[in-house]
Structures are given as structure tokens and as C-alpha cells.
Amino acid sequence: MQLTNEEKRMKAGEYGPGTQRAMDLLVKYGDSFDAEQFAPISYGHISYDFCPEEFWNLMTEGVGKTPHRVTTHPSYSPEVWKQWGLSLADNWAGEHERKLKRFLELGWLRTETCAEYLLGIMPRKGDIVSMGGSCMQVANNSLFGARVDRMGILISLAAAVCGRTPLMGLLVPENRFASHMVELEDLDVSNWTIAHYHCLGYYIGDQVPGFKPVAVNGLPPNLPFDFARALVISMPTSGSVTLGHIVGTTPEAPTLEAALGGKKPEHVIRVGKREMTQTWERLNVWDDNTVEHVAFGCPHATIDEIGRIAALVEGKKLKASLLIGASAPVEALARRQGWADIIEKAGGHFEPVCPSITNPFTRPDIAGKNQAKSAATDSARSAHYLATVSGVKVFFGTEEECVNAAITGRWKGEVPRWK
Amino acid sequence: MEIRAHMVSAGTAEGEAVVYKGPFSFLGDLDPATGKVPVPRHQLEGHVLANKVFVFTTGKGSSGGDFAAWVAKKNGNAPAAMICLESEPVLSGAVIVTGIPTVDKPEKDVFELIHTGDYIKVDATKGIIEVVGK
Numbered sequence: 001m002q003l004t005n006e007e008k009r010m011k012a013g014e015y016g017p018g019t020q021r022a023m024d025l026l027v028k029y030g031d032s033f034d035a036e037q038f039a040p041i042s043y044g045h046i047s048y049d050f051c052p053e054e055f056w057n058l059m060t061e062g063v064g065k066t067p068h069r070v071t072t073h074p075s076y077s078p079e080v081w082k083q084w085g086l087s088l089a090d091n092w093a094g095e096h097e098r099k100l101k102r103f104l105e106l107g108w109l110r111t112e113t114c115a116e117y118l119l120g121i122m123p124r125k126g127d128i129v130s131m132g133g134s135c136m137q138v139a140n141n142s143l144f145g146a147r148v149d150r151m152g153i154l155i156s157l158a159a160a161v162c163g164r165t166p167l168m169g170l171l172v173p174e175n176r177f178a179s180h181m182v183e184l185e186d187l188d189v190s191n192w193t194i195a196h197y198h199c200l201g202y203y204i205g206d207q208v209p210g211f212k213p214v215a216v217n218g219l220p221p222n223l224p225f226d227f228a229r230a231l232v233i234s235m236p237t238s239g240s241v242t243l244g245h246i247v248g249t250t251p252e253a254p255t256l257e258a259a260l261g262g263k264k265p266e267h268v269i270r271v272g273k274r275e276m277t278q279t280w281e282r283l284n285v286w287d288d289n290t291v292e293h294v295a296f297g298c299p300h301a302t303i304d305e306i307g308r309i310a311a312l313v314e315g316k317k318l319k320a321s322l323l324i325g326a327s328a329p330v331e332a333l334a335r336r337q338g339w340a341d342i343i344e345k346a347g348g349h350f351e352p353v354c355p356s357i358t359n360p361f362t363r364p365d366i367a368g369k370n371q372a373k374s375a376a377t378d379s380a381r382s383a384h385y386l387a388t389v390s391g392v393k394v395f396f397g398t399e400e401e402c403v404n405a406a407i408t409g410r411w412k413g414e415v416p417r418w419k
Numbered sequence: 420m421e422i423r424a425h426m427v428s429a430g431t432a433e434g435e436a437v438v439y440k441g442p443f444s445f446l447g448d449l450d451p452a453t454g455k456v457p458v459p460r461h462q463l464e465g466h467v468l469a470n471k472v473f474v475f476t477t478g479k480g481s482s483g484g485d486f487a488a489w490v491a492k493k494n495g496n497a498p499a500a501m502i503c504l505e506s507e508p509v510l511s512g513a514v515i516v517t518g519i520p521t522v523d524k525p526e527k528d529v530f531e532l533i534h535t536g537d538y539i540k541v542d543a544t545k546g547i548i549e550v551v552g553k
Contacts, residue, residue: 028515032427032506052489055516134482152485155512169508210477211507240479240507357483388447388458 001030001166002037010162016062022158029155030166039167040068042123042146044160045116045131046108047073048099049358050153056099059157065107070160071121072103073133073153074300074325074354075112081360084349087368089360108160112352113327115300117144125251130165132156134236135299135381141243142232143225145251147171150211150242170213170243176252177261178215178245180208185272188419189219194230194305195378195398196416200271201234202380203279204241207269211240214269215259221248226302233299234380273418280415283383283396286374291395293362293372294406295355297325298382303333305399309348310339312403318347319409321372325355348406356382362390376405376413422548423526424502427511430520432500433540433551436533437471439463443503444480445513446487454496469496472539474529475503478510488513500541502529502548522546 003011011027013020030038048056050073076096081089104110111119114135123129123146131137132153140146149169151159159165170176182204189196200216208214216231223231228249235241245253253259296309301324309324324343326334331350334340340350353360355377360366362375375386376395383396395405397413405411439462443449450457454469469491478484491497501514501521514521520543533539533550540549 025516028428029508029512032511032515033508050483050486052486052493054493055486055489132482137482150482150508152482152509152512152516154485154489154516155508156482210479210505236480240509357481 001027001035007038007164018059018061018063019161022059022161025155025158026162026166030168033166033168035166035168037167038164039128039171040164041130041159042127043069043071043129044156044163045071045073045129045133045136046157046160047132047153048103049076049096051099051157053095053099055154056157059161060102060106063106063161066161066163068163070106070108071111071116072108073112074114074352076358077351077353080351081366084360085370086360086366087370088366092366111327113300114354115327118300118302119327119329128165128171130156130159134242135233137242138232138236138244139229139299141170142245142250143228148242150240176213176243177263178213178259179266180212180214180269181260181265182214182216182269182271184218185270187272187276191419192227193398194226195396197227197230198234198378198380199276199279199283201231202238202283202384203271203275204269205235205237205239208239208241211242213243213245214241215245215247215253215256217247217256219246219248223249226304229299237381237384276418277415280396283380284394285387286393286395286411289411291320291374291376291405291409291411293375294320294322294402295359295375295377295382295386296323296402298356298377298379301326301330303330306330306334306339306343307337308399309403310342312400313346313348313407314342316346316407318406320406321361322348322406323355323359323361324348324350325353326350327352356385357389359386359390362386362392364390376402376411378402420532420550422529422532422550424522424546424548425524426543426546427506427521427523428514428519429544430518431542431544432472432520433538434470434472434499436474436535436537436539437463437466437468438474438530438533438535440476440530442477442479443475444478445484445491446481449487449491451487451491451494451496454491468498470499472500472502472541473498474533477503477505478507482509484509485513485516488517492517492519500543502541522548
């Protein structure tokens with residue numbers, strides 16, 4: 001890679017050992033992809049809680065306040081977990097607190113969410129952002145037209161420390177055209193909910209090799225934001241898709257031709273009733289219908305979603321534990337609306353945690369003897385990680401089916417009758 | 420027999436090959452506590468990847484692949500070296516951060532020439548795979 005004088009100074013250690021190590025890693029990383037130079041980032045996004053403490057200390061040693069904004073992924077709340085009676089919560093406290101203290105010293109923003117765009121922190125079209133967390137990578141790329149490359153959690157910390165990322169992959173405009181195209185065959189989407197779009201995204205992610213951009217054709221134009229978001233964020237769960245154009249909805253796909261860059265697609269993926277049914281069934285991993293936990297907020301909940309859940313649980317007493325993953329500002333708005341209190345009165349909880357990978361109720365290494373052994377969700381991404389990371393039984397269905405399960409403790413969800 | 424390839428992460432290592440013609444994620448496909456593949460119904464379910472030369476197609480899955488690789492490496496349960504057809508950013512970041520010698524873009528068909536159990540030497544820095552034999 002060709003380094004600027006500033007980058008050479010970073011690599012020579014003039015900005016301290018953390019920056020030097022971070023730059024050394026980024027150069028090796030860029031070289032392995034034949035990147036020729038770095039690009040400055042508009043902002044960086046990292047995860048301190050997912051980052052092993054030794055690596056965190058190596059990268060941040062001697063680093064001062066950064067001139068660029070850095071934000072963070074969903075976090076842990078060991079103190080709150082303890083109040084909820086989760087018996088192994090204490091194991092998580094020390095490391096979390098040490099890293100958080102350093103994070104704040106760096107002047108970085110404690111957004112603690114995988115949906116920062118709900119806080120007004122969103123890239124503009126063309127902005128270069130370095131980030132860990134495949135669900136916001138695909139959201140920022142697809143829904144806002146930002147330039148975000150696929151990247152791991154640890155490398156994203158190195159990029160945030162240095163304020164730059166190798167110019168490669170999806171940062172390069174000509175690499176952003178879709179090579180794979182999805183055609184909906186015999187599906188009427190007029191009664192689809194968020195869960196239906198999750199299911200479609202999960203199927204697509206599984207069908208696209210590597211992280212090639214994909215274009216979804218045949219959906220109604222200007223798809224509601226929550227639907228578009230559900231569709232793209234479940235793609236990098238079953239696979240590695242990092243850019244999903246939705247023709248007629250997302251900024252780089254006003255037309256199919258624009259999404260494909262005027263070329264013919266390399267592959268066409270056809271989706272019909274059969275594929276949707278198989279995927280919906282695959283996301284359900286359970287034998288008896290007892291539901292011990294319900295997880296919402298993958299990705300972190302919107303205020304509309306919280307409002308709908310509040311209306312459904314008002315005056316009820318929940319039989320299953322219910323967690324809504326939401327950022328603190330969205331939770332604060334829900335509280336001002338009176339919705340947070342309604343949900344908490346029914347027995348629900350809010351937390352800026354990842355309700356899928358580190359769901360404190362289902363993770364045996366957090367909940368201990370109080371672990372919920374089964375969980376319902378309307379997110380395919382959540383279903384995937386609850387089953388594989390927590391190893392619990394999973395019910396996948398609509399928001400309404402999930403709320404009913406929280407109230408009754410029983411699953412009555414059904415595979416949709418596709419129109 | 421030698422196969423030339425492209426360096427992803429520098430270093431040299433050797434060991435027995437484990438060959439899998441599919442994609443791999445450090446998060447989910449490798450148990451950092453045992454060094455084995457924990458995935459039910461996976462072709463490699465129960466196989467040990469720790470200290471082996473793992474041959475596969477490409478990376479996949481969560482951006483947490485690199486921190487999972489870090490934990491596996493600290494536990495002594497990461498592969499000794501890795502050979503894949505074409506790497507991708509999460510996998511490359513993981514092997515660079517943890518220092519696992521890795522090459523991609525081999526000039527010959529590694530799935531034809533390397534079999535599980537073969538003894539393999541990888542000089543990632545020079546971009547050379549040496550198939551020593553059984």
C-alpha cells in the first residue's frame with residue numbers, strides 16, 4: 001500500500017503504540033487484498049464488549065481523543081442482568097467496566113446499538129464508514145447508499161483508531177453493482193409483515209455465494225422502511241451479503257438496470273411459495289410448544305414496533321420473559337409515550353443489548369440456572385443466533401404471534417398460507 | 420509436490436490436512452474450547468481443526484469471526500495454517516490479527532491434490548504449499 005506521510009508517522013509509532021499496532025494490521029489487511037491506499041472514514045463503529053480485552057488494550061494503548069466520530073455496537077449490562085436474577089451476570093462485569101471506562105476516555109459515543117440510523121446517526125450516500133457488525137454494514141450500504149466494506153469486529157477497531165480503512169471492496173463504486181438478482185415468482189406480498197421479509201432475506205443470503213451484491217426485483221416501490229430493513233439485515237446471517245439493493249426502494253437501485261450497472265446478472269435466484277415455506281420451517285426449531293422467552297429488537301427496535309407491542313400487551317401479565325433490544329434514546333422516547341411503562345408493567349424488559357447473540361435470558365453463560373430453554377422471535381437473524389449461539393429451541397413467526405406467545409407461554413404460530 | 424498460492428497472512432506452519440469443500444466461519448464452525456467443529460449435521464461435525472492445515476473454499480458469516488478466532492488461538496485450538504480458494508475480509512482480518520499462516524488463490528486444484536490426512540507444509544510468506552504425502 002502507498003502510505004501518506006501521516007500514515008507513515010502512525011506506522012512509525014509517533015502516535016503511540018496502539019495506533020502503530022492498528023496501522024500495522026490495517027496495512028497487512030489492505031495488502032492482502034491488493035488495496036493501493038487508505039480512504040479516510042466519515043465515522044467508525046466498533047464493539048468494545050465483543051472485543052477481547054487483550055486486543056482492546058493493545059489497540060487503544062496511548063491513543064488520545066480521535067478527531068473523527070466513533071460509535072458502538074449493542075453492549076452488555078451486567079448490573080441489570082443481576083437485578084433480573086441471571087446468576088452468572090457477575091462474570092461479565094469487570095471486563096465490561098474496564099473497557100467502557102477507556103471507551104469514554106477516547107471521547108467515543110456510547111450509542112450501543114445496531115441501528116444508529118434511528119438516532120439520527122446515519123451516513124449520507126457515498127460516505128465511507130468502517131464498521132463491525134454485519135447487520136448495520138448491510139443496512140448502511142443498502143438503505144442509505146453509504147460505502148461500507150465487509151469487515152470484522154477487531155479490524156473495525158483498528159480502522160476506528162486510525163480513522164481510515166483500505167480503499168477496496170464495496171468502497172469502490174464499480175464493485176457495488178449487483179451480480180446476483182432475485183425474482184419473486186408466485187408471491188403476493190400485500191399482507192406481508194416484518195417476519196415475511198426476514199424470511200425472504202434469510203433465503204436470499206443462503207443462495208448468494210460470498211459477499212456479492214444482490215438486487216431484489218419485483219417488490220412494491222418505496223417499500224416501508226421496517227420491511228426494507230428486515231429484508232436486508234437477515235441476508236448476512238445465512239450468508240455474507242453486505243449490499244442488497246431493493247429495486248424501486250434503495251438509493252442505488254431506482255431501476256433494475258441501475259442496480260445491475262447496465263449488465264446482465266451472473267445468476268438469477270427465483271423465490272416462490274415453496275422456498276418461503278421451506279425457509280419458514282427451517283427457522284422453526286422446536287418440539288413442544290412451551291415458550292419461555294420472547295426476543296424483539298433484532299435489529300434494535302423502532303419506536304413504531306414498541307408502540308405496536310405496547311398496544312398488544314396493555315393490561316396483560318406475560319407468562320414468558322420478554323426482552324426488547326432497543327437503544328437508550330429510542331427507549332427514552334417509548335417512556336415519554338407511556339409505552340415503556342405499559343410493557344414493563346406486563347413484565348417486559350428493555351436493554352441496549354443484542355437480543356440474539358448475547359441475549360442474557362437464553363445464554364447459559366449469563367442466565368445460568370435460570371436460562372430460558374426456548375425463545376420466540378419475528379426476526380430470522382435472531383432465530384438463527386438464538387438456535388446456534390444459545391442452543392435453545394426457537395419459534396419463528398409474526399410480531400403478533402410472538403406477543404401472543406409471551407402472554408400465554410404457548411406457541412400457536414403457523415406457517416403462512418402464501419397468496 | 421508444490422502448489423503456488425497468494426499470501427493472506429504471513430508465516431510458516433505444517434500439519435495434517437482437513438479438507439472441506441465449503442465455506443467456514445470462526446464464529447459457529449469452530450468450538451474455541453475443543454478445537455472441533457460443533458455444528459450438527461455438518462460434514463465435519465466432531466472433526467478436530469486445532470493445529471491442522473485446514474483446506475476450504477472461503478469465509479462466511481458474522482463479523483465476529485475475528486474475535487472468535489482470537490479466542491480459539493489463545494486456547495491453542497486454532498488451525499496451524501489455512502488454505503482457501505478465495506478469502507474475504509472477515510476471514511482475512513481474523514487470520515492476520517491472530518497470525519495464522521494463510522494462503523488463497525492456489526494455482527492448482529487443492530481439492531483434487533490434497534486429501535484429509537495428507538501431511539502439508541505451508542510457507543504463506545513465500546506463497547508455497549508443499550504436499551508431503553500421507
